[in-house]
Amino acid sequence: MDNKYESILASKPFNFVVGPKKKQFTMHEAAITRLSKTLDKLLNGGMKESQEHCVCWEDIDEKTFLRFGEWAYTGDYKPEEPEILLDASQIANSTQDTKIATPSKTEPVADCLATFNSTKVKPPFSHCGQNATSTINATCSTCRNSFITLRCRDSYCSTYQFYQCQKCRGGGMQKRKAMVEKFNNNSAYAPPATPFVPRKNTESCEDYSGVFLSHARLYVLADKYDINELRDLSAHKLWVTLKEFTLYPERMGDLVGLVRYSFQNTLENDKLRTLLKDFCACTVENLCEGQGFLDMICETPEFACELIKEMSTRLE
Incomplete structure:
Protein backbone atom coordinates (compact mmCIF):
# COMPACT_ATOMS: atom_id res chain seq x y z
CA MET A 1 0.00 0.00 0.00
CA ASP A 2 1.17 3.53 -0.80
CA ASN A 3 2.42 5.14 2.43
CA LYS A 4 1.07 8.48 1.21
CA TYR A 5 -2.52 7.27 1.34
CA GLU A 6 -1.93 5.47 4.62
CA PHE A 14 -10.70 18.73 9.33
CA ASN A 15 -13.89 20.66 8.67
CA PHE A 16 -14.46 23.21 5.90
CA VAL A 17 -17.43 25.57 5.91
CA VAL A 18 -17.97 26.39 2.25
CA GLY A 19 -19.94 28.95 0.27
CA PRO A 20 -22.61 31.48 1.24
CA LYS A 21 -24.84 28.66 2.50
CA LYS A 22 -22.00 27.56 4.83
CA LYS A 23 -22.22 23.91 3.91
CA GLN A 24 -19.84 21.75 5.93
CA PHE A 25 -17.41 19.28 4.38
CA THR A 26 -14.80 17.09 6.04
CA MET A 27 -11.38 16.14 4.68
CA HIS A 28 -8.31 14.45 6.12
CA GLU A 29 -5.81 16.93 7.50
CA ALA A 30 -2.82 15.32 5.76
CA ALA A 31 -4.59 15.50 2.40
CA ILE A 32 -4.57 19.29 2.75
CA THR A 33 -1.34 20.16 4.57
CA ARG A 34 0.85 18.36 2.01
CA LEU A 35 -0.43 20.58 -0.81
CA SER A 36 1.36 23.81 0.13
CA LYS A 37 3.16 25.61 2.95
CA THR A 38 0.33 28.13 3.07
CA LEU A 39 -2.28 25.46 3.73
CA ASP A 40 -0.02 23.71 6.23
CA LYS A 41 0.32 26.97 8.15
CA LEU A 42 -3.43 27.55 7.99
CA LEU A 43 -4.21 24.15 9.49
CA ASN A 44 -1.24 23.83 11.88
CA GLY A 45 -0.09 27.39 12.55
CA GLY A 46 -1.75 27.84 15.92
CA MET A 47 -4.40 30.22 14.62
CA LYS A 48 -8.14 29.94 15.21
CA GLU A 49 -8.58 27.51 12.32
CA SER A 50 -5.99 25.06 13.63
CA GLN A 51 -7.37 25.22 17.16
CA GLU A 52 -10.97 24.60 16.11
CA HIS A 53 -10.09 22.21 13.27
CA GLU A 70 -11.31 15.47 -5.82
CA TRP A 71 -7.89 16.69 -6.94
CA ALA A 72 -6.43 16.59 -3.39
CA TYR A 73 -7.21 12.87 -3.11
CA THR A 74 -6.79 11.68 -6.72
CA GLY A 75 -4.49 14.18 -8.44
CA ASP A 76 -7.10 15.11 -11.04
CA TYR A 77 -10.53 16.73 -11.35
CA LYS A 78 -13.45 16.79 -13.77
CA PRO A 79 -14.57 20.15 -15.16
CA GLU A 80 -18.17 21.29 -15.40
CA GLU A 81 -20.19 19.89 -18.30
CA PRO A 82 -21.55 22.41 -20.82
CA GLU A 83 -25.16 23.44 -20.47
CA ILE A 84 -27.24 22.59 -23.52
CA LEU A 85 -29.66 25.39 -24.41
CA LEU A 86 -32.45 23.49 -26.10
CA ASP A 87 -34.37 26.23 -27.87
CA ALA A 88 -33.87 29.62 -29.45
CA SER A 89 -35.47 31.52 -26.56
CA GLN A 90 -32.95 30.06 -24.10
CA ILE A 91 -30.07 31.07 -26.37
CA ALA A 92 -31.51 34.58 -26.68
CA ASN A 93 -31.88 34.91 -22.91
CA SER A 94 -28.31 33.70 -22.37
CA THR A 95 -26.83 36.22 -24.79
CA GLN A 96 -28.98 39.09 -23.53
CA ASP A 97 -27.30 38.73 -20.15
CA THR A 98 -23.99 39.70 -21.77
CA LYS A 99 -25.46 42.36 -24.08
CA ILE A 100 -24.45 40.48 -27.23
CA ALA A 101 -26.45 40.82 -30.41
CA THR A 102 -27.66 37.36 -31.47
CA PRO A 103 -27.58 36.66 -35.19
CA SER A 104 -30.16 34.21 -36.53
CA LYS A 105 -27.44 32.01 -38.04
CA THR A 106 -25.80 29.18 -36.15
CA GLU A 107 -22.63 28.91 -38.21
CA PRO A 108 -19.38 29.54 -36.29
CA VAL A 109 -17.66 32.87 -36.79
CA ALA A 110 -14.27 31.18 -36.40
CA ASP A 111 -12.87 27.66 -36.28
CA CYS A 112 -11.03 26.56 -33.18
CA LEU A 113 -7.38 27.61 -32.93
CA ALA A 114 -6.22 23.99 -32.95
CA THR A 115 -7.34 23.74 -36.60
CA PHE A 116 -6.64 27.35 -37.60
CA ASN A 117 -5.85 27.73 -41.29
CA SER A 118 -5.05 31.21 -42.56
CA THR A 119 -6.10 30.29 -46.11
CA LYS A 120 -9.69 29.83 -44.92
CA VAL A 121 -9.96 33.25 -43.31
CA LYS A 122 -11.87 35.58 -45.60
CA PRO A 123 -13.04 38.94 -44.25
CA PRO A 124 -16.75 39.49 -44.91
CA PHE A 125 -17.78 42.33 -47.23
CA SER A 126 -20.08 44.31 -44.93
CA HIS A 127 -21.92 47.19 -46.54
CA CYS A 128 -25.43 48.69 -46.56
CA GLY A 129 -26.81 46.04 -48.89
CA GLN A 130 -29.05 48.58 -50.62
CA ASN A 131 -27.17 48.50 -53.91
CA ALA A 132 -24.90 46.27 -55.95
CA THR A 133 -21.12 46.49 -55.89
CA SER A 134 -18.68 47.49 -58.57
CA THR A 135 -14.99 46.84 -59.24
CA ILE A 136 -12.72 49.86 -58.82
CA ASN A 137 -9.06 50.83 -58.55
CA ALA A 138 -8.08 51.76 -54.99
CA THR A 139 -4.95 52.87 -53.16
CA CYS A 140 -3.55 50.52 -50.50
CA SER A 141 -3.70 52.16 -47.06
CA THR A 142 -0.35 50.57 -46.14
CA CYS A 143 1.98 50.62 -49.14
CA ARG A 144 0.02 53.21 -51.20
CA ASN A 145 0.15 51.03 -54.32
CA SER A 146 -2.88 50.70 -56.59
CA PHE A 147 -5.00 47.53 -56.44
CA ILE A 148 -8.46 46.32 -57.52
CA THR A 149 -11.28 45.78 -55.04
CA LEU A 150 -15.08 45.94 -54.73
CA ARG A 151 -17.02 48.95 -53.50
CA CYS A 152 -20.67 49.43 -52.62
CA ARG A 153 -22.38 51.58 -55.28
CA ASP A 154 -24.61 53.35 -52.76
CA SER A 155 -23.51 57.00 -52.60
CA TYR A 156 -23.98 57.20 -48.82
CA CYS A 157 -22.21 53.90 -48.11
CA SER A 158 -19.34 53.54 -50.63
CA THR A 159 -17.75 50.85 -48.43
CA TYR A 160 -14.67 49.09 -49.83
CA GLN A 161 -14.24 45.34 -49.49
CA PHE A 162 -10.51 45.79 -48.88
CA TYR A 163 -8.45 48.81 -47.91
CA GLN A 164 -5.14 46.99 -48.34
CA CYS A 165 -3.67 45.22 -51.35
CA GLN A 166 -3.35 41.44 -51.31
CA LYS A 167 0.36 41.58 -50.44
CA CYS A 168 -0.20 43.73 -47.35
CA ARG A 169 -3.25 41.72 -46.31
CA GLY A 170 -1.18 38.56 -46.62
CA GLY A 171 1.51 39.97 -44.34
CA GLY A 172 -1.05 40.71 -41.66
CA MET A 173 -2.53 37.23 -41.97
CA GLN A 174 0.89 35.63 -41.66
CA LYS A 175 1.43 37.52 -38.41
CA ARG A 176 -1.90 36.30 -37.13
CA LYS A 177 -0.99 32.75 -38.10
CA ALA A 178 2.32 33.08 -36.25
CA MET A 179 0.47 34.35 -33.17
CA VAL A 180 -1.93 31.39 -33.26
CA GLU A 181 0.94 28.92 -33.64
CA LYS A 182 2.72 30.52 -30.70
CA PHE A 183 -0.43 30.13 -28.58
CA ASN A 184 -1.01 26.53 -29.65
CA ASN A 185 2.59 25.52 -28.85
CA ASN A 186 3.12 27.50 -25.64
CA SER A 187 5.28 25.38 -23.32
CA ALA A 188 4.09 27.39 -20.30
CA TYR A 189 1.00 25.18 -20.27
CA ALA A 190 2.79 21.85 -20.58
CA PRO A 191 0.58 18.79 -20.06
CA PRO A 192 0.65 16.72 -16.86
CA ALA A 193 1.60 13.05 -16.84
CA THR A 194 -1.79 12.18 -18.34
CA PRO A 195 -2.72 14.68 -21.10
CA PHE A 196 -6.16 16.24 -20.82
CA VAL A 197 -8.56 15.78 -23.74
CA PRO A 198 -11.40 18.32 -23.55
CA ARG A 199 -14.90 17.91 -24.85
CA LYS A 200 -15.26 19.82 -28.13
CA ASN A 201 -18.25 22.03 -28.85
CA THR A 202 -19.96 21.51 -32.20
CA GLU A 203 -23.16 23.57 -31.90
CA SER A 204 -24.11 27.06 -30.82
CA CYS A 205 -26.49 25.71 -28.17
CA GLU A 206 -23.59 24.39 -26.04
CA ASP A 207 -23.01 26.95 -23.28
CA TYR A 208 -19.39 26.73 -22.07
CA SER A 209 -19.60 29.41 -19.37
CA GLY A 210 -19.58 26.83 -16.58
CA VAL A 211 -16.83 24.81 -18.25
CA PHE A 212 -14.48 27.78 -18.47
CA LEU A 213 -15.25 29.05 -14.98
CA SER A 214 -14.77 25.62 -13.38
CA HIS A 215 -11.11 25.79 -14.43
CA ALA A 216 -10.67 29.50 -13.66
CA ARG A 217 -12.20 29.28 -10.17
CA LEU A 218 -10.00 26.34 -9.28
CA TYR A 219 -7.00 28.27 -10.58
CA VAL A 220 -7.87 31.27 -8.38
CA LEU A 221 -8.20 29.03 -5.32
CA ALA A 222 -4.86 27.38 -6.07
CA ASP A 223 -3.19 30.74 -6.63
CA LYS A 224 -4.52 32.11 -3.35
CA TYR A 225 -3.09 29.23 -1.32
CA ASP A 226 0.10 28.67 -3.36
CA ILE A 227 -0.89 25.23 -4.64
CA ASN A 228 1.44 25.27 -7.63
CA GLU A 229 0.57 21.83 -8.98
CA LEU A 230 -3.17 22.54 -9.06
CA ARG A 231 -2.61 26.01 -10.48
CA ASP A 232 -0.59 24.58 -13.37
CA LEU A 233 -3.10 21.79 -13.99
CA SER A 234 -6.12 24.09 -14.14
CA ALA A 235 -4.26 26.51 -16.44
CA HIS A 236 -3.32 23.61 -18.72
CA LYS A 237 -6.88 22.31 -18.89
CA LEU A 238 -8.27 25.76 -19.67
CA TRP A 239 -5.61 26.31 -22.35
CA VAL A 240 -6.44 23.01 -24.07
CA THR A 241 -10.17 23.73 -23.83
CA LEU A 242 -9.74 27.17 -25.41
CA LYS A 243 -7.64 25.75 -28.25
CA GLU A 244 -10.47 23.36 -29.14
CA PHE A 245 -13.29 25.89 -28.63
CA THR A 246 -15.23 26.80 -31.78
CA LEU A 247 -16.53 30.35 -31.54
CA TYR A 248 -20.21 30.84 -32.38
CA PRO A 249 -21.97 34.23 -32.28
CA GLU A 250 -24.17 32.99 -29.44
CA ARG A 251 -21.18 31.82 -27.40
CA MET A 252 -19.12 34.99 -27.25
CA GLY A 253 -20.60 35.71 -23.85
CA ASP A 254 -19.01 32.53 -22.49
CA LEU A 255 -15.57 34.03 -23.12
CA VAL A 256 -16.57 37.48 -21.90
CA GLY A 257 -17.62 36.03 -18.55
CA LEU A 258 -14.37 34.07 -18.28
CA VAL A 259 -12.15 37.09 -18.97
CA ARG A 260 -14.13 39.36 -16.66
CA TYR A 261 -13.96 36.88 -13.74
CA SER A 262 -10.27 36.18 -14.26
CA PHE A 263 -9.19 39.82 -14.32
CA GLN A 264 -11.34 40.60 -11.28
CA ASN A 265 -9.70 37.82 -9.25
CA THR A 266 -6.03 37.89 -10.26
CA LEU A 267 -3.13 40.34 -10.11
CA GLU A 268 -0.95 41.97 -12.75
CA ASN A 269 1.28 39.62 -14.80
CA ASP A 270 -0.69 36.60 -13.64
CA LYS A 271 -0.45 33.41 -15.71
CA LEU A 272 -4.22 33.18 -16.19
CA ARG A 273 -4.38 36.77 -17.41
CA THR A 274 -1.62 36.08 -19.91
CA LEU A 275 -3.41 32.99 -21.19
CA LEU A 276 -6.65 34.86 -21.83
CA LYS A 277 -4.94 37.93 -23.28
CA ASP A 278 -3.07 35.71 -25.76
CA PHE A 279 -6.22 33.82 -26.73
CA CYS A 280 -8.22 37.00 -27.28
CA ALA A 281 -5.42 38.51 -29.36
CA CYS A 282 -5.64 35.50 -31.68
CA THR A 283 -9.41 35.87 -32.10
CA VAL A 284 -10.00 39.59 -31.59
CA GLU A 285 -11.42 40.15 -35.09
CA ASN A 286 -14.21 37.71 -34.27
CA LEU A 287 -14.73 38.70 -30.65
CA CYS A 288 -15.22 42.35 -31.58
CA GLU A 289 -18.36 41.37 -33.48
CA GLY A 290 -20.05 40.88 -30.11
CA GLN A 291 -21.08 43.96 -28.14
CA GLY A 292 -20.38 42.17 -24.87
CA PHE A 293 -16.68 41.98 -25.67
CA LEU A 294 -16.44 45.68 -26.47
CA ASP A 295 -18.33 46.52 -23.28
CA MET A 296 -15.90 44.41 -21.27
CA ILE A 297 -12.93 46.24 -22.79
CA CYS A 298 -14.43 49.52 -21.58
CA GLU A 299 -15.14 48.08 -18.13
CA THR A 300 -11.79 46.30 -17.70
CA PRO A 301 -8.94 48.72 -18.56
CA GLU A 302 -6.26 46.30 -17.34
CA PHE A 303 -7.40 43.73 -19.89
CA ALA A 304 -7.67 46.38 -22.62
CA CYS A 305 -4.11 47.54 -21.95
CA GLU A 306 -2.65 44.03 -22.09
CA LEU A 307 -4.63 43.18 -25.22
CA ILE A 308 -3.42 46.31 -27.03
CA LYS A 309 0.21 45.50 -26.16
CA GLU A 310 -0.19 41.99 -27.55
CA MET A 311 -2.03 43.19 -30.66
CA SER A 312 0.78 45.64 -31.44
CA THR A 313 2.96 42.69 -32.44
CA ARG A 314 0.65 42.17 -35.43
CA LEU A 315 1.04 45.71 -36.73
CA GLU A 316 3.41 46.65 -39.53
Whole structure:
Protein backbone atom coordinates (compact mmCIF):
# COMPACT_ATOMS: atom_id res chain seq x y z
CA MET A 1 0.00 0.00 0.00
CA ASP A 2 1.17 3.53 -0.80
CA ASN A 3 2.42 5.14 2.43
CA LYS A 4 1.07 8.48 1.21
CA TYR A 5 -2.52 7.27 1.34
CA GLU A 6 -1.93 5.47 4.62
CA SER A 7 -0.73 8.69 6.26
CA ILE A 8 -3.64 10.64 4.77
CA LEU A 9 -6.34 8.25 5.92
CA ALA A 10 -4.79 7.97 9.38
CA SER A 11 -4.76 11.75 9.89
CA LYS A 12 -7.35 13.77 11.78
CA PRO A 13 -10.54 15.02 10.10
CA PHE A 14 -10.70 18.73 9.33
CA ASN A 15 -13.89 20.66 8.67
CA PHE A 16 -14.46 23.21 5.90
CA VAL A 17 -17.43 25.57 5.91
CA VAL A 18 -17.97 26.39 2.25
CA GLY A 19 -19.94 28.95 0.27
CA PRO A 20 -22.61 31.48 1.24
CA LYS A 21 -24.84 28.66 2.50
CA LYS A 22 -22.00 27.56 4.83
CA LYS A 23 -22.22 23.91 3.91
CA GLN A 24 -19.84 21.75 5.93
CA PHE A 25 -17.41 19.28 4.38
CA THR A 26 -14.80 17.09 6.04
CA MET A 27 -11.38 16.14 4.68
CA HIS A 28 -8.31 14.45 6.12
CA GLU A 29 -5.81 16.93 7.50
CA ALA A 30 -2.82 15.32 5.76
CA ALA A 31 -4.59 15.50 2.40
CA ILE A 32 -4.57 19.29 2.75
CA THR A 33 -1.34 20.16 4.57
CA ARG A 34 0.85 18.36 2.01
CA LEU A 35 -0.43 20.58 -0.81
CA SER A 36 1.36 23.81 0.13
CA LYS A 37 3.16 25.61 2.95
CA THR A 38 0.33 28.13 3.07
CA LEU A 39 -2.28 25.46 3.73
CA ASP A 40 -0.02 23.71 6.23
CA LYS A 41 0.32 26.97 8.15
CA LEU A 42 -3.43 27.55 7.99
CA LEU A 43 -4.21 24.15 9.49
CA ASN A 44 -1.24 23.83 11.88
CA GLY A 45 -0.09 27.39 12.55
CA GLY A 46 -1.75 27.84 15.92
CA MET A 47 -4.40 30.22 14.62
CA LYS A 48 -8.14 29.94 15.21
CA GLU A 49 -8.58 27.51 12.32
CA SER A 50 -5.99 25.06 13.63
CA GLN A 51 -7.37 25.22 17.16
CA GLU A 52 -10.97 24.60 16.11
CA HIS A 53 -10.09 22.21 13.27
CA CYS A 54 -12.35 24.23 11.02
CA VAL A 55 -11.73 26.57 8.07
CA CYS A 56 -14.38 28.95 6.74
CA TRP A 57 -14.22 29.38 2.95
CA GLU A 58 -17.40 31.34 2.26
CA ASP A 59 -15.88 32.94 -0.86
CA ILE A 60 -15.49 29.52 -2.55
CA ASP A 61 -18.54 27.88 -4.13
CA GLU A 62 -19.41 24.27 -3.35
CA LYS A 63 -18.64 22.89 -6.82
CA THR A 64 -15.17 24.42 -6.80
CA PHE A 65 -14.48 22.98 -3.36
CA LEU A 66 -15.61 19.52 -4.48
CA ARG A 67 -13.22 19.69 -7.44
CA PHE A 68 -10.48 20.81 -5.07
CA GLY A 69 -11.21 17.82 -2.84
CA GLU A 70 -11.31 15.47 -5.82
CA TRP A 71 -7.89 16.69 -6.94
CA ALA A 72 -6.43 16.59 -3.39
CA TYR A 73 -7.21 12.87 -3.11
CA THR A 74 -6.79 11.68 -6.72
CA GLY A 75 -4.49 14.18 -8.44
CA ASP A 76 -7.10 15.11 -11.04
CA TYR A 77 -10.53 16.73 -11.35
CA LYS A 78 -13.45 16.79 -13.77
CA PRO A 79 -14.57 20.15 -15.16
CA GLU A 80 -18.17 21.29 -15.40
CA GLU A 81 -20.19 19.89 -18.30
CA PRO A 82 -21.55 22.41 -20.82
CA GLU A 83 -25.16 23.44 -20.47
CA ILE A 84 -27.24 22.59 -23.52
CA LEU A 85 -29.66 25.39 -24.41
CA LEU A 86 -32.45 23.49 -26.10
CA ASP A 87 -34.37 26.23 -27.87
CA ALA A 88 -33.87 29.62 -29.45
CA SER A 89 -35.47 31.52 -26.56
CA GLN A 90 -32.95 30.06 -24.10
CA ILE A 91 -30.07 31.07 -26.37
CA ALA A 92 -31.51 34.58 -26.68
CA ASN A 93 -31.88 34.91 -22.91
CA SER A 94 -28.31 33.70 -22.37
CA THR A 95 -26.83 36.22 -24.79
CA GLN A 96 -28.98 39.09 -23.53
CA ASP A 97 -27.30 38.73 -20.15
CA THR A 98 -23.99 39.70 -21.77
CA LYS A 99 -25.46 42.36 -24.08
CA ILE A 100 -24.45 40.48 -27.23
CA ALA A 101 -26.45 40.82 -30.41
CA THR A 102 -27.66 37.36 -31.47
CA PRO A 103 -27.58 36.66 -35.19
CA SER A 104 -30.16 34.21 -36.53
CA LYS A 105 -27.44 32.01 -38.04
CA THR A 106 -25.80 29.18 -36.15
CA GLU A 107 -22.63 28.91 -38.21
CA PRO A 108 -19.38 29.54 -36.29
CA VAL A 109 -17.66 32.87 -36.79
CA ALA A 110 -14.27 31.18 -36.40
CA ASP A 111 -12.87 27.66 -36.28
CA CYS A 112 -11.03 26.56 -33.18
CA LEU A 113 -7.38 27.61 -32.93
CA ALA A 114 -6.22 23.99 -32.95
CA THR A 115 -7.34 23.74 -36.60
CA PHE A 116 -6.64 27.35 -37.60
CA ASN A 117 -5.85 27.73 -41.29
CA SER A 118 -5.05 31.21 -42.56
CA THR A 119 -6.10 30.29 -46.11
CA LYS A 120 -9.69 29.83 -44.92
CA VAL A 121 -9.96 33.25 -43.31
CA LYS A 122 -11.87 35.58 -45.60
CA PRO A 123 -13.04 38.94 -44.25
CA PRO A 124 -16.75 39.49 -44.91
CA PHE A 125 -17.78 42.33 -47.23
CA SER A 126 -20.08 44.31 -44.93
CA HIS A 127 -21.92 47.19 -46.54
CA CYS A 128 -25.43 48.69 -46.56
CA GLY A 129 -26.81 46.04 -48.89
CA GLN A 130 -29.05 48.58 -50.62
CA ASN A 131 -27.17 48.50 -53.91
CA ALA A 132 -24.90 46.27 -55.95
CA THR A 133 -21.12 46.49 -55.89
CA SER A 134 -18.68 47.49 -58.57
CA THR A 135 -14.99 46.84 -59.24
CA ILE A 136 -12.72 49.86 -58.82
CA ASN A 137 -9.06 50.83 -58.55
CA ALA A 138 -8.08 51.76 -54.99
CA THR A 139 -4.95 52.87 -53.16
CA CYS A 140 -3.55 50.52 -50.50
CA SER A 141 -3.70 52.16 -47.06
CA THR A 142 -0.35 50.57 -46.14
CA CYS A 143 1.98 50.62 -49.14
CA ARG A 144 0.02 53.21 -51.20
CA ASN A 145 0.15 51.03 -54.32
CA SER A 146 -2.88 50.70 -56.59
CA PHE A 147 -5.00 47.53 -56.44
CA ILE A 148 -8.46 46.32 -57.52
CA THR A 149 -11.28 45.78 -55.04
CA LEU A 150 -15.08 45.94 -54.73
CA ARG A 151 -17.02 48.95 -53.50
CA CYS A 152 -20.67 49.43 -52.62
CA ARG A 153 -22.38 51.58 -55.28
CA ASP A 154 -24.61 53.35 -52.76
CA SER A 155 -23.51 57.00 -52.60
CA TYR A 156 -23.98 57.20 -48.82
CA CYS A 157 -22.21 53.90 -48.11
CA SER A 158 -19.34 53.54 -50.63
CA THR A 159 -17.75 50.85 -48.43
CA TYR A 160 -14.67 49.09 -49.83
CA GLN A 161 -14.24 45.34 -49.49
CA PHE A 162 -10.51 45.79 -48.88
CA TYR A 163 -8.45 48.81 -47.91
CA GLN A 164 -5.14 46.99 -48.34
CA CYS A 165 -3.67 45.22 -51.35
CA GLN A 166 -3.35 41.44 -51.31
CA LYS A 167 0.36 41.58 -50.44
CA CYS A 168 -0.20 43.73 -47.35
CA ARG A 169 -3.25 41.72 -46.31
CA GLY A 170 -1.18 38.56 -46.62
CA GLY A 171 1.51 39.97 -44.34
CA GLY A 172 -1.05 40.71 -41.66
CA MET A 173 -2.53 37.23 -41.97
CA GLN A 174 0.89 35.63 -41.66
CA LYS A 175 1.43 37.52 -38.41
CA ARG A 176 -1.90 36.30 -37.13
CA LYS A 177 -0.99 32.75 -38.10
CA ALA A 178 2.32 33.08 -36.25
CA MET A 179 0.47 34.35 -33.17
CA VAL A 180 -1.93 31.39 -33.26
CA GLU A 181 0.94 28.92 -33.64
CA LYS A 182 2.72 30.52 -30.70
CA PHE A 183 -0.43 30.13 -28.58
CA ASN A 184 -1.01 26.53 -29.65
CA ASN A 185 2.59 25.52 -28.85
CA ASN A 186 3.12 27.50 -25.64
CA SER A 187 5.28 25.38 -23.32
CA ALA A 188 4.09 27.39 -20.30
CA TYR A 189 1.00 25.18 -20.27
CA ALA A 190 2.79 21.85 -20.58
CA PRO A 191 0.58 18.79 -20.06
CA PRO A 192 0.65 16.72 -16.86
CA ALA A 193 1.60 13.05 -16.84
CA THR A 194 -1.79 12.18 -18.34
CA PRO A 195 -2.72 14.68 -21.10
CA PHE A 196 -6.16 16.24 -20.82
CA VAL A 197 -8.56 15.78 -23.74
CA PRO A 198 -11.40 18.32 -23.55
CA ARG A 199 -14.90 17.91 -24.85
CA LYS A 200 -15.26 19.82 -28.13
CA ASN A 201 -18.25 22.03 -28.85
CA THR A 202 -19.96 21.51 -32.20
CA GLU A 203 -23.16 23.57 -31.90
CA SER A 204 -24.11 27.06 -30.82
CA CYS A 205 -26.49 25.71 -28.17
CA GLU A 206 -23.59 24.39 -26.04
CA ASP A 207 -23.01 26.95 -23.28
CA TYR A 208 -19.39 26.73 -22.07
CA SER A 209 -19.60 29.41 -19.37
CA GLY A 210 -19.58 26.83 -16.58
CA VAL A 211 -16.83 24.81 -18.25
CA PHE A 212 -14.48 27.78 -18.47
CA LEU A 213 -15.25 29.05 -14.98
CA SER A 214 -14.77 25.62 -13.38
CA HIS A 215 -11.11 25.79 -14.43
CA ALA A 216 -10.67 29.50 -13.66
CA ARG A 217 -12.20 29.28 -10.17
CA LEU A 218 -10.00 26.34 -9.28
CA TYR A 219 -7.00 28.27 -10.58
CA VAL A 220 -7.87 31.27 -8.38
CA LEU A 221 -8.20 29.03 -5.32
CA ALA A 222 -4.86 27.38 -6.07
CA ASP A 223 -3.19 30.74 -6.63
CA LYS A 224 -4.52 32.11 -3.35
CA TYR A 225 -3.09 29.23 -1.32
CA ASP A 226 0.10 28.67 -3.36
CA ILE A 227 -0.89 25.23 -4.64
CA ASN A 228 1.44 25.27 -7.63
CA GLU A 229 0.57 21.83 -8.98
CA LEU A 230 -3.17 22.54 -9.06
CA ARG A 231 -2.61 26.01 -10.48
CA ASP A 232 -0.59 24.58 -13.37
CA LEU A 233 -3.10 21.79 -13.99
CA SER A 234 -6.12 24.09 -14.14
CA ALA A 235 -4.26 26.51 -16.44
CA HIS A 236 -3.32 23.61 -18.72
CA LYS A 237 -6.88 22.31 -18.89
CA LEU A 238 -8.27 25.76 -19.67
CA TRP A 239 -5.61 26.31 -22.35
CA VAL A 240 -6.44 23.01 -24.07
CA THR A 241 -10.17 23.73 -23.83
CA LEU A 242 -9.74 27.17 -25.41
CA LYS A 243 -7.64 25.75 -28.25
CA GLU A 244 -10.47 23.36 -29.14
CA PHE A 245 -13.29 25.89 -28.63
CA THR A 246 -15.23 26.80 -31.78
CA LEU A 247 -16.53 30.35 -31.54
CA TYR A 248 -20.21 30.84 -32.38
CA PRO A 249 -21.97 34.23 -32.28
CA GLU A 250 -24.17 32.99 -29.44
CA ARG A 251 -21.18 31.82 -27.40
CA MET A 252 -19.12 34.99 -27.25
CA GLY A 253 -20.60 35.71 -23.85
CA ASP A 254 -19.01 32.53 -22.49
CA LEU A 255 -15.57 34.03 -23.12
CA VAL A 256 -16.57 37.48 -21.90
CA GLY A 257 -17.62 36.03 -18.55
CA LEU A 258 -14.37 34.07 -18.28
CA VAL A 259 -12.15 37.09 -18.97
CA ARG A 260 -14.13 39.36 -16.66
CA TYR A 261 -13.96 36.88 -13.74
CA SER A 262 -10.27 36.18 -14.26
CA PHE A 263 -9.19 39.82 -14.32
CA GLN A 264 -11.34 40.60 -11.28
CA ASN A 265 -9.70 37.82 -9.25
CA THR A 266 -6.03 37.89 -10.26
CA LEU A 267 -3.13 40.34 -10.11
CA GLU A 268 -0.95 41.97 -12.75
CA ASN A 269 1.28 39.62 -14.80
CA ASP A 270 -0.69 36.60 -13.64
CA LYS A 271 -0.45 33.41 -15.71
CA LEU A 272 -4.22 33.18 -16.19
CA ARG A 273 -4.38 36.77 -17.41
CA THR A 274 -1.62 36.08 -19.91
CA LEU A 275 -3.41 32.99 -21.19
CA LEU A 276 -6.65 34.86 -21.83
CA LYS A 277 -4.94 37.93 -23.28
CA ASP A 278 -3.07 35.71 -25.76
CA PHE A 279 -6.22 33.82 -26.73
CA CYS A 280 -8.22 37.00 -27.28
CA ALA A 281 -5.42 38.51 -29.36
CA CYS A 282 -5.64 35.50 -31.68
CA THR A 283 -9.41 35.87 -32.10
CA VAL A 284 -10.00 39.59 -31.59
CA GLU A 285 -11.42 40.15 -35.09
CA ASN A 286 -14.21 37.71 -34.27
CA LEU A 287 -14.73 38.70 -30.65
CA CYS A 288 -15.22 42.35 -31.58
CA GLU A 289 -18.36 41.37 -33.48
CA GLY A 290 -20.05 40.88 -30.11
CA GLN A 291 -21.08 43.96 -28.14
CA GLY A 292 -20.38 42.17 -24.87
CA PHE A 293 -16.68 41.98 -25.67
CA LEU A 294 -16.44 45.68 -26.47
CA ASP A 295 -18.33 46.52 -23.28
CA MET A 296 -15.90 44.41 -21.27
CA ILE A 297 -12.93 46.24 -22.79
CA CYS A 298 -14.43 49.52 -21.58
CA GLU A 299 -15.14 48.08 -18.13
CA THR A 300 -11.79 46.30 -17.70
CA PRO A 301 -8.94 48.72 -18.56
CA GLU A 302 -6.26 46.30 -17.34
CA PHE A 303 -7.40 43.73 -19.89
CA ALA A 304 -7.67 46.38 -22.62
CA CYS A 305 -4.11 47.54 -21.95
CA GLU A 306 -2.65 44.03 -22.09
CA LEU A 307 -4.63 43.18 -25.22
CA ILE A 308 -3.42 46.31 -27.03
CA LYS A 309 0.21 45.50 -26.16
CA GLU A 310 -0.19 41.99 -27.55
CA MET A 311 -2.03 43.19 -30.66
CA SER A 312 0.78 45.64 -31.44
CA THR A 313 2.96 42.69 -32.44
CA ARG A 314 0.65 42.17 -35.43
CA LEU A 315 1.04 45.71 -36.73
CA GLU A 316 3.41 46.65 -39.53
